[in-house]
Structure formats: structure tokens, C-alpha cells
Amino acid sequence: MRCRVKVCGITSVTDAAMVGASGVDALGLVFYPKSKRNLSIAQAVEICRAMPPFVTVVGLFLDADADFVRAVLAAVPLDILQFHGSETPEYCRQFSRPYMKAVGMKGLAEAGGFAAYADCFPDAQGFLVDSHAPGAAGGTGETFDWTQVPQDYPKPIILAGGLTAENVAEAIRTSRVYAVDVSSGVESAPGVKDAAKVQAFMTGVESTVVCS
Numbered sequence: 001m002r003c004r005v006k007v008c009g010i011t012s013v014t015d016a017a018m019v020g021a022s023g024v025d026a027l028g029l030v031f032y033p034k035s036k037r038n039l040s041i042a043q044a045v046e047i048c049r050a051m052p053p054f055v056t057v058v059g060l061f062l063d064a065d066a067d068f069v070r071a072v073l074a075a076v077p078l079d080i081l082q083f084h085g086s087e088t089p090e091y092c093r094q095f096s097r098p099y100m101k102a103v104g105m106k107g108l109a110e111a112g113g114f115a116a117y118a119d120c121f122p123d124a125q126g127f128l129v130d131s132h133a134p135g136a137a138g139g140t141g142e143t144f145d146w147t148q149v150p151q152d153y154p155k156p157i158i159l160a161g162g163l164t165a166e167n168v169a170e171a172i173r174t175s176r177v178y179a180v181d182v183s184s185g186v187e188s189a190p191g192v193k194d195a196a197k198v199q200a201f202m203t204g205v206e207s208t209v210v211c212s
């Protein structure tokens with residue numbers, strides 16, 4: 001089975017349809033006003049209406065006010081939440097929705113390591129490991145040392161940070177993660193996805209499938 005794929009930072013119905021048809025497993029919608037990929041609730045509702053069935057819709061939040069998250073959830077049919085900031089376990093669980101917690105790998109070893117961090121979120125569905133430092137925003141397009149990705153953690157790990165069509169196969173072979181997440185690496189401009197780059201990314205992912 002191939003590694004699962006999420007394409008994050010969809011900002012238009014056109015891109016949602018194109019990415020949704022490319023064979024990805026999940027799309028990400030960013031609700032973070034400082035991001036170039038930030039969406040309004042109305043835009044997100046329109047994008048969700050254009051989604052084919054069986055493609056998971058992820059809502060990305062970064063240290064958002066809880067009332068704002070609730071307002072989004074009341075209007076937008078999100079399947080799972082991605083908390084990309086310094087949210088606490090109590091904060092993440094208050095919405096009673098499936099969620100994954102993003103964790104910046106830079107400086108994490110000094111802060112006690114991945115397992116110590118992840119064990120604090122027993123109800124998370126999985127953990128997204130990105131290249132940012134703890135407290136930084138993420139989504140920077142930078143890679144990190146994939147040999148640092150935790151192995152044998154009992155929950156799914158999603159690899160993010162600077163992935164492209166050129167490096168995704170090596171990233172998967174090195175890290176052996178459950179899923180990869182890409183945003184800037186499949187764009188022609190911030191927030192605009194590029195069909196050729198998305199297809200090339202999927203080809204890179206599929207090249208890692210070993211037939212037996």
C-alpha cells in the first residue's frame with residue numbers, strides 16, 4: 001500500500017477539484033489569518049461542496065481562539081482538525097472532533113523528545129512532524145533530517161516540511177511514515193496549486209510502492 005497524501009492550503013474550488021481528482025487522500029484548508037493560504041468560512045464552505053466523496057477534509061488552525069474554531073466547525077464540514085501551534089491537550093480535545101497535532105522537530109530533542117511530547121495528547125489520531133522550531137508557525141517550505149522521524153510510535157506519523165516531487169520518494173523511504181503532507185512544494189504561487197507539480201508529487205509517492 002502506498003503512503004497516504006495530504007495536500008494542504010487549498011484556496012479555490014478549481015484547485016480543490018484538480019487536487020481531489022489527482023488521487024490524494026486528504027485536502028487541507030487553512031484557517032490562520034497570517035497565512036497566504038488563509039480562507040474565509042464562506043470560501044471553505046464553497047470548496048467543501050466541490051469535493052468528491054472519500055477525500056478527507058482537514059482544517060488547519062494555529063493557536064486560534066476556541067470560539068473561532070467552533071464557528072468554523074458549525075459551518076464547514078471538516079473531517080479532522082490539524083492543530084499547528086502550541087495548543088494544549090485540553091484545548092485540542094474540547095471540540096470533540098478527531099484531530100492531529102503538529103509538532104516542530106527543531107529543538108524537540110532538547111525539549112524531551114517526540115514521545116514525551118506526543119504522549120501528552122492521548123486522544124490525538126496522529127502526529128504531524130514539521131520542520132519548524134517549537135513555538136514557530138510552520139509551513140515554511142523547509143525540510144529537516146528525516147532520520148529523526150520517530151519509528152515505532154504507536155500512532156500514525158505524518159511527515160511535512162519542504163516536500164516536493166523531487167524529494168518525496170527519498171523522504172518516504174527514509175522516514176517510513178504513514179502519510180506525507182505538502183503545501184508550497186506543489187504550488188506555482190503562494191496558495192495556487194500547480195496540476196503538473198501535484199501529478200509529479202503523486203508519481204514520486206507511487207514510486208515507493210514495493211510489489212511482492
Ligand SMILES: O=C(O)c1ccccc1N[C@@H]1O[C@H](COP(=O)(O)O)[C@@H](O)[C@H]1O
Pocket residue numbers: 008009028030032035036037060062084128130137138139140141142160161162163181182183184185
Ligand atoms: O500552509 C500554511 O500556510 C501554513 C501556515 C502555518 C502553519 C502551517 C502551514 N501549513 C502546513 O505546514 C506544513 C509544511 O508546509 P510546506 O509543504 O513546507 O509548505 C504542512 O503541514 C502544511 O499543512
